[in-house]
Amino acid sequence: MKKFASWAVFSLLWLVVPVSVAEPLGLPPVPVPADNPQSPEKIALGDKLFHDTRFSATGEVSCATCHDRGKVFTDSPLRVSEGINKLTGTRNAPTVVNAAYMTSMFWDGREPDLEGQSGQPFLNPVEMALPDHQPILDIVRKDPDYVAAFKTVFGKSGDQVTMKEVKQAIASFERTLVSGDSPFDRYYFGGETDAMSAAAIRGLEVFLNRGRCVSCHTISQNYALFTDNRFHNLNVGFERIGKDVTELANAFSAAKATGTDVDIAVLTNKNTSELGRFAVDDQWTSMGGFKTPTLRNIEKTAPYMHDGSLKTLKDVVDFYINGGRVKETDPVNAFQSGGIRQLDFTGRDKSDLVAFMKALTSPDYASEGEKTQ
Amino acid sequence: MTDSSRRTFIKGAGTLLAGGLLPVSLVELVFAKTSDNFTFAYISDSHIQQISGNEFVRNFDRGLIRAVAECNLMDPKPDFVIYGGDLAQLGSKPEIDHGLEIMSALNYKTHYVMGEHDYYLDLGEYWESQLGPQHYSFDHKGVHFVILNSILTYDDWTHNRWSSGEERMGVMAGLDNPNGSPFMVGDAQRVWLKKDLDKVSKDTPLVVLSHSPLQKIYKGWNFWTEDAEQIQALLKPFNKVNVLYGHVHQIQYNQIGNISFNSAMATAWPWPYPSSFLKSASHVPKLTVKMNRADPFFERDATGWQFIDVNSGNVDVQYSLTDNKPRTVAFSDKKKQPQDTQYQDKTIPPQEHY
Numbered sequence: 139m140k141k142f143a144s145w146a147v148f149s150l151l152w153l154v155v156p157v158s159v160a161e162p163l164g165l166p167p168v169p170v171p172a173d174n175p176q177s178p179e180k181i182a183l184g185d186k187l188f189h190d191t192r193f194s195a196t197g198e199v200s201c202a203t204c205h206d207r208g209k210v211f212t213d214s215p216l217r218v219s220e221g222i223n224k225l226t227g228t229r230n231a232p233t234v235v236n237a238a239y240m241t242s243m244f245w246d247g248r249e250p251d252l253e254g255q256s257g258q259p260f261l262n263p264v265e266m267a268l269p270d271h272q273p274i275l276d277i278v279r280k281d282p283d284y285v286a287a288f289k290t291v292f293g294k295s296g297d298q299v300t301m302k303e304v305k306q307a308i309a310s311f312e313r314t315l316v317s318g319d320s321p322f323d324r325y326y327f328g329g330e331t332d333a334m335s336a337a338a339i340r341g342l343e344v345f346l347n348r349g350r351c352v353s354c355h356t357i358s359q360n361y362a363l364f365t366d367n368r369f370h371n372l373n374v375g376f377e378r379i380g381k382d383v384t385e386l387a388n389a390f391s392a393a394k395a396t397g398t399d400v401d402i403a404v405l406t407n408k409n410t411s412e413l414g415r416f417a418v419d420d421q422w423t424s425m426g427g428f429k430t431p432t433l434r435n436i437e438k439t440a441p442y443m444h445d446g447s448l449k450t451l452k453d454v455v456d457f458y459i460n461g462g463r464v465k466e467t468d469p470v471n472a473f474q475s476g477g478i479r480q481l482d483f484t485g486r487d488k489s490d491l492v493a494f495m496k497a498l499t500s501p502d503y504a505s506e507g508e509k510t511q
Numbered sequence: 512m513t514d515s516s517r518r519t520f521i522k523g524a525g526t527l528l529a530g531g532l533l534p535v536s537l538v539e540l541v542f543a544k545t546s547d548n549f550t551f552a553y554i555s556d557s558h559i560q561q562i563s564g565n566e567f568v569r570n571f572d573r574g575l576i577r578a579v580a581e582c583n584l585m586d587p588k589p590d591f592v593i594y595g596g597d598l599a600q601l602g603s604k605p606e607i608d609h610g611l612e613i614m615s616a617l618n619y620k621t622h623y624v625m626g627e628h629d630y631y632l633d634l635g636e637y638w639e640s641q642l643g644p645q646h647y648s649f650d651h652k653g654v655h656f657v658i659l660n661s662i663l664t665y666d667d668w669t670h671n672r673w674s675s676g677e678e679r680m681g682v683m684a685g686l687d688n689p690n691g692s693p694f695m696v697g698d699a700q701r702v703w704l705k706k707d708l709d710k711v712s713k714d715t716p717l718v719v720l721s722h723s724p725l726q727k728i729y730k731g732w733n734f735w736t737e738d739a740e741q742i743q744a745l746l747k748p749f750n751k752v753n754v755l756y757g758h759v760h761q762i763q764y765n766q767i768g769n770i771s772f773n774s775a776m777a778t779a780w781p782w783p784y785p786s787s788f789l790k791s792a793s794h795v796p797k798l799t800v801k802m803n804r805a806d807p808f809f810e811r812d813a814t815g816w817q818f819i820d821v822n823s824g825n826v827d828v829q830y831s832l833t834d835n836k837p838r839t840v841a842f843s844d845k846k847k848q849p850q851d852t853q854y855q856d857k858t859i860p861p862q863e864h865y
Contacts, residue, residue, distance in 0.1 A: 353808040384618070388586040422581040423833050472580030476573065476811035476833065 161316065162500070164323030166361045168238045168313050174253065174306045176313060183287040184311025187304060193274050194266035196222040201259065201308070204231040210438045210503045211235050211315060217446035221265035228404065228411035230446035233439055235503070236432050238313040241367040245428045245444045248400055248418045252309035257301055258401045265405070271301045278304060317434060317500035318361075325497070327360070334497045337486075341494025344487045349458070351491075353477055354430045364434055364498070369415040369427030370475040373462035375445045376426045379412045380471050383425065386410070390417060411445075425473040435503050437496045451492045459483050547652045552585060552619070552818040553828075554578045555595025555757035556777030558628060559610040567609055570810050571600070574778035575613045578816040581831055583618050589818055590651065592619045595757030595775045596626025596662070596722035601680050604637050611641060622649075626722040626757065627662040627694065627733075632680040634669070635660070646700055648707050654716045654821055657707065661696050661721035661736050661756075668692040686732050686782070693730060694723040695737040705745055716751040716824030724756045726765060726772055732782075734759050746770055751824040760814075762830060764840045766848035773819075773828045773840055773849055781813035809834045825849075 161167050170176055187193075191200040204219040205211040211234035213219055219231045229245050237243065243255035259265040260274060268274070278284040279299050288299045291307065322342070324333035334342070345351045355364040379386050386409055394400065394417075403410045404417050415427035428444040442448040448457055453464075460466045461480035557575040560568040582592065594614065599606035607629065614621060623642045625635055635645055645660040663669075669692075673679040682690050696704070711717070719725065725742050728734035736742070746752045752770045760777035761784065806812035811833035820827040825842035828849075832838065839852045 350808060383580070384583045387584050391586060421837065422584045422831055423835075423837075425581070425584070472576045474573075476570075476809045479569075479810075 162318030162323070164318035164320065164327050164362055165236070165316055166239070166363075168316055170313060171251065171253070174309060176310050177291065179287065180291045180307050180310045181314055182311075183284075183291050184307035184309065186283070186287070187278075187308050188311055190277075192277055193260055193268065194222055195268055198222065199266050201256070204259075204265075205234045210435045212439045214439050215441060217441055219265070221259075221262070222267045225264040225267075227262070227264045227406070228408050229444050230441065232431055233435065234312050235315045235317045235500075236363070236434055238316055239363050239432075240365065240429075242429065244401075246404065246415050246418050247369060247429055248404075252312050253302075253305045256305045256308040256312070262402055262405055271304075274304060275299065275301065317502050319502075320434065320500050321497040322494070323362070326357070326362070335493060337490050337493035338497040339494075340486070341490035341492070341497075344483075344491045345494055348483065348487065349481060349491055350477070351458075355433050364432045365430040367430065369424055369429050370477065371414065371426035371471065371473045372428070372443070372457075372478055373468075373471055373474045374428070374443045374457075375412050375447060376471045376473070377469065379409050380469070382409075383473075387413060387416060387425070391420060394420075414444075426471065427473075427475070433495060433498050435499050437499050438503055451495050452488065455483075455488050455491050459488070548820075548822045549590045549652050550585075550587070550818050550820050552582045552589040552592045552816065553595060553755060553775050554582065554592060554778060554816045555624075555775040556597045556626070556760055556779055557610060557613075558597055558600040558777070558779040559606045559613070560600035561603060561605045561609070567606075568600075571779045572609075572613065574780075574811060574814055575610065576616075577811065577833065578778045579613060579617050582816060582818075583616070585818060589619055592617060592621040593720055593755070594621055594623045595720070595755070596624040597628040597757060597777075597779075598623070598626070598638075599629050601677075601684060602629050602632030602638070607637055607641060622656075622658060622720070624658055624720050624722050624757065625660040625662060627683050628680075630660075630662055631669075631683040632676045634676075646703065654718055654824070655711045657704065657717065657719045659696055659700060659704070659719065659721045659725075659742075661723045661725060662694045662758075663697045663700075664692040664695060664737075691733060693735050693737040694733055696721070696725075696742055697738070701738065701741060701745065704742070708745060708749075711749075713748050714750050716821065717746065717749050717753065718821065718826065719746065719752070719754045721754065721756050723758050724763070724772060724774065725754045725770075726767060728759070728763070743767060743770060753821075753826040755819070755826065755828075762838065762840065762851075764828075764849040764851070771825060771842060771849050773826060775817055776813075776815040776830055776832065778814050778816060806834065 188201045191198055191203075193200065199222050204213040206213060213231045216231070218229055219227045221227065232245065237252060243249040243252060249255040249258065257271065260268050260271060278288060279296055285295060288303060289295050292299070292303045294303060321333045321338065324330040325339070326342070346357070354366045354368070354370065356362070356366050357364070390398075390403070390410055390413060393403070400417055404413070405411065410417065412426060415424035416422070418424075437451065440449060440451075442451070442454050448454050457464060458478070459481045460468070462470060462474055462478040554575070558571050559575065560571055562568060582589070598610040598614075625638060625645050629635065629638045639645060646658055648655060648657045650656070669679070673682070682688050683692075685691065721736070723736045724734060725736050726739050727736065747769060749769065754770055754772045755775065756772070757775045757777070759774050760780065760782040761774065762776065763772070763774040765772040812835065813832070815830055815832035815835075817828050817830045820829065823842065827839065827841035830838045830840070840849050841852050842848070843850045
C-alpha cells in the first residue's frame with residue numbers, strides 16, 4: 139500500500155511539473171535518447187513497471203526490491219543483492235540515482251544504456267529468474283491498467299507491445315531519478331560558504347589533492363558526476379582468482395565464444411564475477427576492472443565496492459590509504475590500476491574526507507537512512 | 512583465406528566491435544591458416560631500478576609485472592617471447608636479478624636482446640652470464656630470427672674515457688646526454704651477420720631483433736644506429752625483412768626498401784616524440800628531465816607490450832596498451848609497408864632518406 143501511495147504521489151507530481159524540469163544544482167542536463175523522449179505518462183508507466191513484483195518467478199521480486207527508494211535505490215545494507223528465494227548474486231546493488239548520466243550500465247558496463255540494462259535482471263536466475271520475457275509481455279498485454287497506459291504512451295496494444303516499450307518506459311522513469319543540491323553542491327557550485335562544515339571543506343581539499351580521489355571521481359567545472367565512467371582494478375576481491383586467472387580467463391573466453399550468457403555467468407559465479415570488465419570486452423588490460431561508481435548519496439548506500447566487502451566509508455578510506463589493500467601486508471594483484479598507490483595521509487585527513495563524502499547527500503535522501511534504520 | 516582478406520576482416524571486425532576492440536582468441540581460432548601460423552609476444556624496456564638493498568622503483572616493477580601477467584593471458588599461447596632490452600636501469604646484478612625474477616612468472620620461453628642500460632656497467636658480463644650470447648640466430652616455423660647487440664659504440668668511448676663502469680653507465684643512461692656516443696652493431700657482428708645470412712634462402716622471412724632502431728631517426732637521443740645502412744645492405748637481398756626494436760618507448764613504424772620497421776612500447780615510461788630534422792632552430796626547452804609517465808595519475812598510461820603475428824612472413828604488431836585502446840600496426844599488402852589499421856586518415860609518407 140505504501141508503495142502504491144508513493145507511486146501515486148510521484149506520478150501526480152509529474153502531472154503538474156513540466157517534464158523539462160531544470161536539473162538540480164551540481165548536475166548537467168539529463169541526456170535523453172532521441173528515440174525515447176520523456177513524457178509524464180511514460181515516466182509513470184515506468185515507475186509502475188519498476189515496482190511490479192509479478193515480473194519475477196516467485197511474484198515477490200521487483201526492480202525496487204534491490205533498488206529501493208527508501209535506500210537511495212539500493213538494497214543497503216546487503217553486501218550483495220538478494221533475488222528470488224533469497225538467492226544471492228555476486229555484486230553490490232549500485233544506486234539507480236543519477237545512473238542516467240552514466241555511459242554504461244552495471245558494474246562491468248555490459249549494457250550501454252538504461253534501456254539495455256533494464257531487461258536483464260528479469261532473466262537472471264539469481265535475480266527475478268523468469269525463463270524469458272514472455273511472462274512480462276503476457277501481463278502488460280492483458281492487465282487493463284497496462285493496456286491503457288501502453289496505448290496512451292506508445293499508441294500500441296496487443297502484440298505491438300514488446301520488451302522494447304517495456305524497457306523504454308522503465309528507462310524513462312529511471313531518468314527522473316537525478317539528485318544534486320547536496321551541501322557540497324551548494325558550497326562548490328552555489329557559492330554558499332557555510333553549506334559545508336569546516337571538516338567537509340578540509341575534506342574537499344584532501345579529495346582534490348592529497349587523496350587524488352578526483353582523478354576518477356570527477357568534479358567538472360559546472361557539475362560533478364563523481365565518476366569517470368571508466369573501469370579500474372582496485373585490488374578488491376581479485377585475490378580469489380589471482381592464482382588461476384589465466385585458466386579462468388581462457389575458459390571463460392572459450393565459453394563466451396560458444397554462447398555463454400555474460401550476465402548470468404558473472405552474477406552466478408563468484409570467480410567469473412571477479413574478471414570484471416574483461417568478461418565484457420575481452421581485453422587483457424581490462425582484467426578485474428570495475429566501473430567507478432558515483433559518490434553522490436554515498437553515506438546512505440553502504441556497504442561499498444563491487445562486492446560490498448567494505449562496510450563503512452572509513453574502511454574505504456583506509457583501503458585507499460593502503461594502496462588498494464585492507465591491510466598493508468595484503469598482496470597487490472598484477473592487474474591493479476596504476477592510479478592506486480599508497481597515500482600519505484596526516485592525522486585528521488581521514489575523518490575530513492569522510493565528512494566531505496557525507497556532504498554529498500541530496501536533500502531528497504538526507505533522512506531516508508535514518509528512517510529505515 | 513588469403514592474408515589480405517584476413518586483415519580486411521580484422522579491420523572490419525574492429526569497426527563492428529565498439530572502439531575497435533578485438534577478442535584476440537577469436538581471431539586466432541577463426542583465422543588459423545596453417546600449422547605454420549604463429550605469434551610471439553614482445554616485452555621491452557622495463558628499466559628495473561634499484562633504490563637500495565631490496566628496494567626497487569615500484570612504478571617500473573609494476574609495469575613489468577603487469578605486462579607479464581597480461582602476456583600469460585594470451586590464448587592461443589605465443590610460441591615464445593622476445594624481451595627487447597633495457598631490463599635494468601643501471602645494469603647492476605641486483606637490477607638484472609630482480610628483473611629476471613619478475614620475468615620468471617612468464618609461462619613461455621624467452622629470448623633476450625641487450626639494451627644499453629643492461630650493458631654499459633660491465634659491458635654485458637653479468638647479463639651474458641645469466642642469459643647467454645649477445646647475438647645469435649634461430650629458425651622457427653620457416654622464419655629466420657636474428658638477435659643483435661646494436662648498442663655497442665666506438666671503442667675509444669667505451670674503454671678510454673671513464674674512471675669507472677658506473678660513470679660510463681650513467682652517461683649512456685641519459686637520453687639526451689651530449690657526452691653519449693652513437694650506437695652501432697659494429698664490424699665483428701656485421702661479419703657474423705653476413706655469414707649467418709649467407710646460409711639462409713632469400714625467400715625465407717627474416718625477423719631481426721635489436722634494441723636500437725636499425726635505422727636513423729634522431730641522433731640527439733640516440734634513436735639511431737651508426738652503421739644502419741651497412742646492416743640494411745645485408746638485409747636487402749631478402750624478400751621479407753622485419754626489424755623489431757625497443758629503446759624508443761613509443762609506437763614507430765617505417766618502411767625502407769624491402770625492410771619493415773616496427774618499434775615496441777616500454778613497460779616503464781613513455782618518451783615523447785623527438786623534434787627531429789627541423790630546418791629552423793627549436794626553442795623548446797632542452798629535455799634533461801625524464802618524462803616518466805604521460806598521465807600523472809595513471810602511471811601505466813602510454814606504456815604497454817605487444818604480440819606479433821608472422822602469419823604472412825611480414826609482421827603484424829598488436830599493441831596492448833594499459834589505460835588505452837589496443838592498436839594494431841599491420842603490413843599492408845597493397846601499400847607494401849606497415850600501417851596503423853585505425854589511424855589512416857592522415858597518412859605520412861614513409862621515410863626514404865635521413
